[in-house]
Amino acid sequence: MHAVCVYCGSSAGTDPLYAQAAVATGHAIASRAMTLIYGGGSVGLMNVTADAALASGGRVVGVITELLMEREVGHMGLSELHIVENMHQRKKMMADYADAFIALPGGLGTLEELFEVWTWRQLGYHNKPIGLLNVQGYYDPLLDFLAQSHEQGFVRTEVLAPLVVDTDPARLLERMAGSQVMQDDPWWRMREAI
Numbered sequence: 726m727h728a729v730c731v732y733c734g735s736s737a738g739t740d741p742l743y744a745q746a747a748v749a750t751g752h753a754i755a756s757r758a759m760t761l762i763y764g765g766g767s768v769g770l771m772n773v774t775a776d777a778a779l780a781s782g783g784r785v786v787g788v789i790t791e792l793l794m795e796r797e798v799g800h801m802g803l804s805e806l807h808i809v810e811n812m813h814q815r816k817k818m819m820a821d822y823a824d825a826f827i828a829l830p831g832g833l834g835t836l837e838e839l840f841e842v843w844t845w846r847q848l849g850y851h852n853k854p855i856g857l858l859n860v861q862g863y864y865d866p867l868l869d870f871l872a873q874s875h876e877q878g879f880v881r882t883e884v885l886a887p888l889v890v891d892t893d894p895a896r897l898l899e900r901m902a903g904s905q906v907m908q909d910d911p912w913w914r915m916r917e918a919i
Contacts, residue, residue: 755783
């Protein structure tokens with residue numbers, strides 16, 4: 726893995742631990758000489774993650790739309806900032822640049838991006854690792870829902886298996902780099918062990 730795409734909130738959330746996790750993620754990516762790919766904004770967890778990677782000497786590439794550039798004021802201190810016309814171009818460029826994907830806490834946009842790249846993997850458009858940083862149990866309800874979808878026959882085991890879930894960004898990156906999915910104790914059966 727040389728470039729990791731991080732999806733996360735354009736707000737910082739209510740718990741300071743979310744920002745702490747974003748800092749740790751940016752640092753972990755930069756300290757491994759990986760490039761951070763993200764949405765290019767200067768707000769919320771997006772900004773925190775980018776600034777942490779930059780402060781750690783990392784390379785950070787942002788991709789933002791013209792409209793969001795006006796609304797979010799794109800981060801002007803990045804290694805590269807690409808301004809594209811629409812969200813489809815933004816997401817495609819981010820995905821093309823990335824060797825892996827991680828979702829931190831975030832809202833609808835974060836969820837949409839996570840599920841899109843996960844669906845692309847399910848359909849065979851890529852075989853890149855996908856990780857979920859579950860800070861303070863933020864994603865527990867989502868993981869419960871996915872486990873229910875599996876139990877009800879809507880999501881197959883082989884579709885869930887590639888999602889690597891962890892609470893520590895450095896460990897998450899290590900597991901993703903080694904494609905180490907805990908097959909003996911998958912998250913959708915025994916999440917409390919993670």
